[in-house]
Amino acid sequence: MMSDHLDFKAATPAKLSVEGVSISFHSTRTSVHALQDVTLQVKGGEFVSLVGPSGCGKTTLLDIIAGLTRPDKGRVLADDHEVEGPGRHRMVMFQEPALFPWLDVMGNVTFGLKRKPGLSRRERHQIADYHLDLVGLRKFKRAYVHELSGGMKQRVALARALAPDPQVLLMDEPFSALDALTREQLYDDIQRIWQGRRKTIVLVTHNVREAICLSDRVVLMSPSPGRIREEYIISLPRPRDINSPELATIAQTITATLKGYIPESVE
Amino acid sequence: MRRVLVVGGFFLVLLAIWQAATMSGRWSPVLLPPPGNVFEYLSGALHNGSLVESSLVTVQRLLIGYAIGVAIGLPLGLMTSTSPILQATIGTVALGLQTLPSVCWIPLALLWFGQSEEAVLFVVIMGTVWSVVIATDAGARSISPIYSRAARTMGAEGLDKWTHVILPASLPSVVSGMKQGWAFAWRSLMAAEIYVTVLTGFGLGHLLHYGRELNAMDQVIGVMFVIVVIGLLADKILFSPWERFLHRRWGTGRL
Numbered sequence: 001m002m003s004d005h006l007d008f009k010a011a012t013p014a015k016l017s018v019e020g021v022s023i024s025f026h027s028t029r030t031s032v033h034a035l036q037d038v039t040l041q042v043k044g045g046e047f048v049s050l051v052g053p054s055g056c057g058k059t060t061l062l063d064i065i066a067g068l069t070r071p072d073k074g075r076v077l078a079d080d081h082e083v084e085g086p087g088r089h090r091m092v093m094f095q096e097p098a099l100f101p102w103l104d105v106m107g108n109v110t111f112g113l114k115r116k117p118g119l120s121r122r123e124r125h126q127i128a129d130y131h132l133d134l135v136g137l138r139k140f141k142r143a144y145v146h147e148l149s150g151g152m153k154q155r156v157a158l159a160r161a162l163a164p165d166p167q168v169l170l171m172d173e174p175f176s177a178l179d180a181l182t183r184e185q186l187y188d189d190i191q192r193i194w195q196g197r198r199k200t201i202v203l204v205t206h207n208v209r210e211a212i213c214l215s216d217r218v219v220l221m222s223p224s225p226g227r228i229r230e231e232y233i234i235s236l237p238r239p240r241d242i243n244s245p246e247l248a249t250i251a252q253t254i255t256a257t258l259k260g261y262i263p264e265s266v267e
Numbered sequence: 268m269r270r271v272l273v274v275g276g277f278f279l280v281l282l283a284i285w286q287a288a289t290m291s292g293r294w295s296p297v298l299l300p301p302p303g304n305v306f307e308y309l310s311g312a313l314h315n316g317s318l319v320e321s322s323l324v325t326v327q328r329l330l331i332g333y334a335i336g337v338a339i340g341l342p343l344g345l346m347t348s349t350s351p352i353l354q355a356t357i358g359t360v361a362l363g364l365q366t367l368p369s370v371c372w373i374p375l376a377l378l379w380f381g382q383s384e385e386a387v388l389f390v391v392i393m394g395t396v397w398s399v400v401i402a403t404d405a406g407a408r409s410i411s412p413i414y415s416r417a418a419r420t421m422g423a424e425g426l427d428k429w430t431h432v433i434l435p436a437s438l439p440s441v442v443s444g445m446k447q448g449w450a451f452a453w454r455s456l457m458a459a460e461i462y463v464t465v466l467t468g469f470g471l472g473h474l475l476h477y478g479r480e481l482n483a484m485d486q487v488i489g490v491m492f493v494i495v496v497i498g499l500l501a502d503k504i505l506f507s508p509w510e511r512f513l514h515r516r517w518g519t520g521r522l
Contacts, residue, residue: 068416088422098417101517102435111431112421146518164421 013200014079014089014167016042021064021074023057033225034060035071040219040228044079045198049211049218051254053262057226058204059172065202066092066170078168088112090168091161095176097153099145105132105156106141112164131159134193151182155189162193171203175210184242187213191239208258209251213242218254222261230257300485305492308485317474322493325456325470332388333452336395337445343396344403344444345433354404361400369394369455373462384467387459394455395448402444406437439517442509449505453498471497 018040025032035057042048050058063069065076067086076083078090086092091112099108109128113119119127132138135155145153154174161169175183191214194201205211211218212234220230232254236246282302288294289301296304312318347358372393373386380386410433418432434441460472471490478486513519 066420068419085424086416086419086422088420090420092417092420094413094417096411096413098411098413100414100417100432100435102438111418111423115422115427144516144518146516160421 010197010199011089011165011167013045013198015044016040016065016168016200016202017077017080018061018065019074019077021061021071021076023060023064023069023071023073035064036225036227038074038226038228042200042202044200046217047194047201047203047215049203049205049215050221051205051208051211051218051258052221052226053223053258054206055223055226056221056261057223058221060226061221062092062170062172062202062204065168066090068092088116088164089166090170091164091166093154093157093161093169093171093174095173097145097150097157099153099156099160101145103145104141105137105143105145105148108145108156109141109160109163112160116164127163127165128159131163132156134162135159135189149182151178151186154178154186158186158189158193162197162199166199168200168202171201173205176205176207183210187242188239190214195238208254209242209247212236212247212250212254213240220254220258220261229261297482298484300488304485305489308483308489309492312486312489317469318490318493321469321471321474322497324468325460325472326497328384328387328391328460328468328470329452329456332391332456333395333449335388336392336448336452337399339392340396340399340448341403341441344400345407345429345437347400348404348407357400358404361397361404364393365397365401369451370458370462372455373459376459377463382463382465384465386463387456387465390459390463391452391455395452398451399444399448402447403437403441406440406444407433409440410436439513439519442506442513446502446506449501450498453501457494 018038021035021038022033023035025034038057038061040048040061050061052058060069064071065083067076067083067090083090100111103111106125106128109131110124113124113127129138129141132141135158137152137155137159140148140152140156145156148156157174175186178186187210201214203211203214208218212232215234218232218234219228220232221227222229232250234250236244236250240247285302289296289299309318343357343361347353347361369390372390376386376389380389414432414436415428418428423432456470457472457475460470461476464473464476471494475487475490475494478484478490
């Protein structure tokens with residue numbers, strides 16, 4: 001449909017390489033070893049989920065890949081270039097939509113595009129329209145942020161993240177605040193969009209079924225200190241249905257493994 | 268319509284109480300003139316142009332002083348919100364000087380600038396700057412860090428991030444800070460005009476001052492009335508459009 005008259009090539013998805021990353025957080029009372037010697041390879045165009053109990057450092061790892069946080073030790077390479085700060089080649093979707101209330105939907109989606117060199121105003125609007133179509137919100141391009149529902153806000157955030165055509169999309173529990181139906185609709189959208197325009201995607205979630213539904217590979221992490229423990233390759237055919245029995249079986253195995261990581265409670 | 272009637276009725280009742288008080292004969296009409304006398308003064312002063320001229324002089328001083336105050340206070344407030352060192356230094360100075368009533372600047376202004384336009388402006392600026400600094404600082408501090416993080420991932424850093432993200436995000440608090448600054452500027456200017464006699468322009472504060480010197484209570488009350496009206500108008504003209512804009516965009520307040 002839209003792609004017929006808007007023929008722009010998607011950027012080649014970047015491969016990511018996390019090499020021996022460690023980081024601790026210090027406060028006056030305690031010091032937390034958030035990540036210890038984490039190494040992870042993600043192939044270009046691969047969809048990887050980071051799953052683990054709270055405190056395992058999965059969000060911190062995502063921040064480090066984004067360049068929003070600098071590690072104490074180790075480094076992150078995106079296509080063999082060291083990540084030294086945030087940038088539009090690695091866009092982030094946060095847990096909150098983080099849309100700007102002083103801009104309308106169009107203004108939010110074109111925000112990143114304005115900072116991408118070499119685009120005319122017309123091109124920016126075409127690209128934004130195309131991505132608003134992808135998430136089914138073109139009608140709402142003149143709406144203000146507070147007029148949208150939670151699910152619509154996250155869709156706009158997805159369009160905003162995809163519009164500058166990043167090589168990597170990083171998602172930090174973007175579905176956790178949504179109701180189940182809206183969430184399942186978004187899983188379908190993400191799968192459809194990802195099959196059409198390949199990106200390297202890293203998703204942080206605590207929802208095992210969500211991770212299995214979307215990813216090629218699920219990486220399990222455990223807390224104190226935060227590190228990577230196991231990986232599961234998911235080879236179910238796509239598009240996947242989060243309610244399918246095959247998916248539930250895998251989820252059972254992974255959940256059992258995860259439970260073993262939670263520090264023993266005093267009984 | 269109903270609202271207009273209620274509001275109109277309220278002010279009529281106030282006027283009636285005032286009229287009744289003057290007619291009771293308990294207070295000398297020199298100290299408490301009836302509403303009619305004040306009205307007479309106002310229409311007379313409007314006709315001979317003295318009131319309009321003084322209002323223009325005053326409003327001009329106010330706008331210039333306020334604009335300079337905001338131009339200094341806004342960036343200072345944004346700066347103190349980002350750096351702990353600036354907060355501990357400039358922030359502390361701002362907090363201290365904000366508690367200083369602006370009348371207290373007048374002796375210093377008179378000694379530094381003499382009885383001049385500069386002295387008046389100086390008092391207005393000193394009255395405005397600090398409250399704007401503090402309100403802007405608090406506003407910029409209260410915005411969610413998520414905006415800044417999102418902006419950085421989209422390639423907005425440094426000045427770009429400040430002008431396109433931090434400033435608009437703190438707009439609601441900045442506007443209320445500017446509104447507060449406006450109130451302080453207005454108070455400072457009146458204090459300055461009452462105490463600093465300048466020959467370059469005869470403002471409302473001066474009219475008020477000479478009303479006292481001449482024992483002309485109708486003039487004193489009339490000018491006070493004009494000062495209130497200008498304050499109300501400024502609020503409606505300068506700030507209401509902004510506040511409506513913010514409510515519409517942020518989805519706050521009544522719709």
